[in-house]
Structures are given as structure tokens and as C-alpha cells.
Amino acid sequence: MSVLTVENLGKSYRMMANAGPRTHFGYRTLRDDVMAWLKAPLRWFRRDAGLPPQDFWALREVSFSVNQGDVVGIIGHNGAGKSTLLKILSRITKPTLGEIRLRGRVGSLLEVGTGFHPELTGRENIFLNGAILGMRRHEILKKFDQIVEFAEITQFLDTPVKRYSSGMYVRLAFAVAAHLEPEILIVDEVLAVGDIAFQRKCMGRMREVGRSGTTILFVSHNMPAIESLCTRAILLDHGKVALDGGVGQIVQEYHRRVLSGPGEVVTDLRSLELPSRVYKVFRSATLLDEKGQPTNFLQVGGRFHIRLVLDAPVPVESPVVTLGIDDQIGQRLLSLQTPLTNPVLPRLQQPGTLDCIVEALPLAPGEYWIKLGFAGVPDEIDEIERGVRFTVTEGELFGSGRGHHRGVCIAPSQWCFEPS
Template sequence: MSQSVIRVEDLGKKYIIGNDQQANYQSLRDVITDKVKSVFSKQKQKDDFAEFWALKDVSFDIQQGDRVGIIGRNGAGKSTLLKVLSRITEPTTGSISIKGRIASLLEVGTGFHPELSGRENIFLNGAILGMGRKEIKSKFDEIVDFSEIEKFLDTPVKRYSSGMYVRLAFAVAAHLEPEILIVDEVLAVGDSKFQKKCLGKMGEVSSQGRTILFVSHNTTFVRSLCNKGIWLDKGQIKQTGSTSEVINNYLSSMHDQVFDENSEIHNSLNRRGNGNARFSKIVITDTNNIESPNFLSGQDIKFNFEVKINQPLSLLFASFIFKSPTGEIITNTRKQDVSVFLRPNEKDYTISFSIVLENTPFRAGEYDMYFWLGETPEKFFDVVDAILPPLQISTNKDEDELAYNPAAPYGFFDINAHVISAN
């Protein structure tokens, strides 16, 4: 029978934010300066400093062997929760009960000393986890082999790339046999091959009865690894339950993130280009103009665009790219197929057009979308990178179990083939 290894009750984490100082981290110089200012200036207004609850009234229970995916939008409190559970920061309210040794991988270089070599940091991390030298040595070769940094093992880690950091940090965290493994979005730094390797290792760790907490924006990774989900929203738990149910509801809620000039994501920094033309609205519908977070494989999908023309242009091309959950480009529209003629002597006007993706060939899964406007690959006006919810494709066949799994060879497309001759 499973036993509870993490119990969180009414957890809260409060920060103080201010207009001119981070009140949480004032130096002696700042304190003296504020005292002097107060003599010659009016009393500070009450709203100079404000409370911000990164987490509030969070309660849940995790059993031994659970693989828990924690999802939510940026700023939902996911990383704060992991830092509190890892005892990197103290909670403001509530209680936490943890049974077992925790290994955390929260950001690049967590727990590493930059002046020490990779070899020395393996032993340092093991000691931090409470392991003896003999125990660490018994796992040493596996760690080095998994991290693929043997050539740089005796190099100070301050000279490592971010990818090398993550490979070694994950290898240490996963192989030194903690009862609880906590992994944040840091795996996004690695390449797709290493990401798959890490997912496979976490699955192996879980099969040994150890507990995993995994934060990721990649919901396909979470689906493939985790058996339970926690959805955080604005520092509070929105839903807990089966991974599939929690992710489906989360992605459906994200469909209110319409990309238009009035939305928060419209001014996202995750876009680039010279700005001669910019997407001002993107809405994805079926061919009856009904918005939906879900489409069937083989269904027509309609992409509706509004574009603001900021400089005189005679022609622009539009394209969109689909990426796999591990970041590979799997297909894109050909720009010559989607050309829009403009008013060559005018600027500061908006045009609208739609593109229909016919007979969507994708297998069940989730696919990030990248939208592009430009004249040539070298001269582009606007690129919007994966700030809309991923395109969700499902199937009405009895083969949903074949939905994309990073460890499975099912691919991304269904293709038709038949024998035309046989001897």
C-alpha cells in the first residue's frame, strides 16, 4: 500500500514588492538612505510597497511512487512551489511534511560550485544528499556515461555550456538514488535527444518506486511521464487529478488567450522581425468559424489572421511552422503558396486573410505553432514563437494509446501506402 511522502497543508509564500526597492532584500546602505530621505520628504504612501502572494492556500498529498506533473501559465507559482518543497526558500504560512531524501534540479547549475571540476561536483552533490564516498563511487561511472561529458570531467564547471551543466546536473540528481526527484523546466535547455534520454531515465526512476515532481510547459512530456497532475493558477491550485484530465482542462482554459491587440500576449517578447508588418490578431477555428482547442486528425483547420501594415509594402508572404514536443520542425507551409498583395504606396492599415490547412495529417498529440511574415527568409517582418496554446490533435479511432510518446516510434503523420506490384 502506498504511503504519503509529501503532504502540503495551507501553504503560502508571500513576497514584498515595492516601487523603488525590493523590500525583501535591503542592504544597510539602503536602510540608511531611506531614513535620510524620510527626514526631507513626505511620509511614504502605503502603496509604495505591496504584498504579493506567489502561493496561497495550497494543499495536496503525494504518495510514494507518484509521478506528478505540475503545470500552469508563467507566474502561476510552479517554480516557487518547487523551491519551497526543496527548502531553498521558507514558506510564509502552512506546513510541509516530507519523508525521504530529495534531489532537485531547478535551474542550470543548481548545487554546483563553479570553481570545482565536474568530477568534484559529483562528489559534492552526493555529499549534500547525505551519501558516503563509497556510495557515490559506485554510481560514478553511470553518471559520467549518462552525462556524456567524460572529456571535460576535470574541467571547472564554470567553463561548461548550459547544455553541459544540465546534462551533468540531471545525471547526478537521477543516479544518486533520492527517494524524491524534483525537476523544473530546466530540461528545455538540452537538445531533443537528451530530453528523451532524461524522460526515459525518470520513467526508470519511477518504476523503482521513487517519487517524481516534474514542472514543464511541454504537456506532451507531462502526459507521457506522469500519472497525476496539479494545475496551478495565480498561486493557487486550480485542479488536481489524473494527468489527462488536468491537462485537457488546462489547455482548454488557455484558449481564452486570443492573440489580439488587447491581449497580454500580444506584446510578448517572444517575437522578432523588423516590424514593417506585424500580426495583430490570430484566431484558429474550424471551417465553420467555430473556435476550438481540439481538432481531429484529418480535419480541416482554419487560421484567421489580421496584419497591421506599418510601412509601404507591395507584397508579403505568410507561413506557419509546426514543431514537435521535443522542438524539431516537422513541417511548414510554403511561403509561395500564401502570398498577399498589398497597397504599395500606403501604410498604417490592417488587412485580414485566412489560411486553411486541409486534411490535417498529424497523429494525436500537441504541436507548437510558429507564425512568420516576410519577403524572404533573410528579410522578415514578424515572427511569433509558440505563444499560443499548442495545436491539439486527437483521433476518434480506438488507437489513442498511439498518441505521441517520445520513446515510441510512431512518428507524427499517418501516410497512405499500397502495393502496386508483387511477384
């Protein structure tokens, strides 16, 4: 049974031809009006003077339906229209065109600041959100202790939420949305605000909610999270539905489109200020493909090649360079280190490049971070927690053929069958 139907949905914003940045979408403040009046005598000398306003379509001709119990990932590049779609489905933004039919209560977790009254306490906002969902007070009371325990805000429960940190705010917002049992749960990528432990907790709770029959719409740039949680995905591209189908197929197409687009492939580390950088030894880091060209995309089983440009302000004896490859929630998956015996870099006293190569990358498809570490005897000199970001896409691993790989790491294996 369909609980959500979207037909020919469109959302446009009015763009002013000769407006400044604050009036880009037609919204004006008192300051804008005063400045416009002061500049009025000069406006006729502008090239765009008198040009009519234009419409920018954030969404156009969007149609799909979702059945009860479906867990659907909505993915796409920045500006594809994902958040606009969720705001319309949550009845925060009114569509310009089209029709939406919803069955049941909708719980939404969008950007920080949406859905709570800042002057009310955490306790009061829990009851307010329950009332908005159509729940009675005794129904909310049944879930109240679970919400507070999950959000980990017991001592701040009677504090106005305007005094909460962004992490506290998100914890409470998610706990409310996920525990008040809406028929449809809408979650934007606001979970990225929480710490790693809470992100894991949220993913576990969403799996529980999905198994209970609640319909979930989940927006994220974290493809492993999309693949582990969702069975279906919708790919938005420039405000339109580009693809709708099985999550594996759609994620692959998303990676293909990102791979073919432009991107920054050389990470300049010189200006990165961190307390862990005693000296800025790492100047840049570049991932290279099998042809030696800079890239941010590697294949399962493909060659991993990173080139580091190093420059120490003082000579460093017996330096050790370490690379840690982490997933999106900070779990260490691989550790690489320069050899301690027969070192390739016995002493760093002048600028140079250091290459590290892994012939067959044993990582499953997903997005990863590389932690960079440079130590001299005996101290850490330069450390960058999230130095380089890269994506692994499907590929042929260890000559065993191209397949759909899940999990975290993939190891070579031998198989043998003997008929009995």
C-alpha cells in the first residue's frame, strides 16, 4: 500500500536580475531596501538594469511513490534538490506545482533549528512535537523516558533548547522523531553533526524503526550508510529524478556521475591549522590512478597510490610516516607505515616526495578518509586526522571478477568443491 505519492512536483524561487546576494531569491531586508534607495540613481547605468526577474527551479517534474515499510535513500550532488524535496514532504515549504498525498503521521529531522521552539525547554519541546504529530499526552508519556535516555540530555531537560549545543540539539531532535512512532520518518543528513558514537546509535535505531514497518526517507552523502540501511534509492540530478531503483544500482550510477565530474584532486595541506601540527611537514597529498593521474576515485581491488610532498623546517632523524584509512564514522580499517628496518627515509632534511603503493586495495565500495602522521624519534611532529578523502567504487578484486561487494574489507580467498 502506498503511503506517499508525489506527482509532477515542482518548486521555483524568484531570482532578482539586479539584486545583491541577500536578494538572490527575492527576499529583502530593511538594510537591502535602504541600500537600494541609496543606489537608485546609479542603477540605470548597469547592464542588467530593467531585466525581468527569473525563476530558478529547485525541483521540476518529480514523481514517485513509496509503499508502507519501504526504506528509501535519496541521493545526489549538492544542489540537486534533496533538502528542498524533504522540506516539501515535511510541509515546511509549499510546492509551486504538483501534488503530494501522504497517509499517516510524518516525523521529520531536517537541519538544526527546524521543528523546535528555541524558548521552550527540552521537556516542553518533546510534548510539543508529539502534539504536532497528533499524539495524546499519555501516548507521549509512554515514550518520554526512552527519548530522554536516547538523547543523553537528562541534566539539561529543563533548559531552553536555544542554549543547547548543535550536538545536543540533534540528539534530542532525532530521539523525538524516531521514538514518537510516525508512519513516515524523514531524515536529512543532519546526523553528521553528532559524534561518531551517536551516529552509530542513530543508524541502529533507524534499522529498528525500519523493521517495525515505518516508512523512512533518508538523505545522505554517506553511501555505505545508504547501502546498509536502504533497499531502494532515488537519484536526483538538477532537480529531477534521474534514476529510481535498487540501492546498489543507483549508488553505482551516483559514483559514476561524480567520477566523471570535476573535483579537487590535490589536497593542499600547507594552510591547514591544527593543534596536532607542531611543524607543517605535510605540504600536499595526491591520490594517483593506474595511469599516474590525480584522482579521488579508486576501484575495489585496484591500485592505491598516494604521493606526499614533505618539507621539515629542521632536519628530522629516523622519521616514520603513517597512513590510517578510516571509514566515515572514524573506524580504522587499514594502517600503513614506512618500514622501521631498511628505512626509505633515514633522514628528512630537504623537501621531497614520498610515494606509498598498495597493489590491490582490499576496501569495499564507500567513502574513506586518510589520516596522515609524521613522527621523529621520539615525538609526533605532524598529524592530520582527516587529511584526504576518497571514494572506492565497484571493481574486479584479485582476478575473481567484478561483483557487488559489501562489508568493510575484502580478502583474497581460495574455493574448492568436491562432490560427495
